[in-house]
Amino acid sequence: MKKNDFQILNNLLNSEPAFRRKQVFQALFNCQKNDWKQVTNISKQLRKNLTEQYGWLNVELSELLEDPQEQTYKVVLKLSDGLLVESALMLNNKGNYTACLSSQIGCSIKCIFCASGKHGLKRNLTDREIVDQFLFWNHFIYKKNPEKTVSNIVFMGMGDPLLNYNGVCNAVNTIISHTTLGPHNITVSTIGLKQPMEKLLSDPLWPKVRFAVSLHSAIDSVRQKLVPTIKDHASFLLFLKKWSKEYFKRFNHRQQRLCYECVLLKGINDDSKNAQALLEFCKEVYDIRLRVNLIPFNTTDDQLISPSRKTIEAFQNTLRNGGIHCFIRKSKGQNIQAACGQLVSSKQKNL
């Protein structure tokens, strides 16, 4: 397969002066241009080299699902090796858009309720393929309304971003350097992996993005049922408590956020015992910047059911009454199979 990461672009620009490098990246991040031929402030030869050796966007639209009323969009993008990846876009409360990006094709974790893991992991996305999803959405929005842009990014698409540490780190740093987005406009969501979580606390290259850990339950035996491929949830829960306190200390900006996410499933992790255990857990790491997000289950499976609204609200009240900022995530995109991996999964079934 032809290489398709940012290294190619960096190599092409190696002998160019810094201002030229800036012009090239500006052109790429500027949604008014669609290929190098339109970038007339650089030499013809460089335009030719960029066209032949790098290309423009390396993702091609394969399928678009939209819910114009909710302004939620989901695409399947085809990569240069023919593999498919999902990416989504939602209107946010700032009146701009949040892009939900994938970091891997498929996923090796296999949470029981998630469609991304159904076909296993195919490969990591390159830094460029991650940035190209972001650029794809900016072009998409520009055509609809040039006043709007992607103002926020969440890594909540396919895969686990911490299993593609370098790819995600480079992609985020590239986006931060060439746009007005800052690290607090970006959230990385992970199932929780000790080694990369420890690493990022002292890694000068890791951008100070917001963080979400998919906790699902603070009871180890329940978490084991939900995420069976990971072993020793008891020791992870102890680790997470310590790590969370350290995270708040190291990343001490008031805009920093750490969010524990829980996908609630009827009869599995939605009862008062789970709510109480989560409350005790949160109290131990308490910080004003801690959040709990309850995610209503988006159906991917006939066996699993979302709890009723009343049950989810009772769960939320337990946490709120205990002094924890707890929100029920608004469920968007149900009409367009917007839960992780659902669309590629259904496409693969049909292949």
Ligand code: SAH
């Ligand atoms: N691997 C990362 C990113 C996953 S997607 C992680 O585990 O955090 C982001 C969130 O969506 C995760 O909390 C994940 O558990 C949740 N999710 C996955 N499938 C879902 C579904 N069918 N319904 C609701 N939430 C889902």
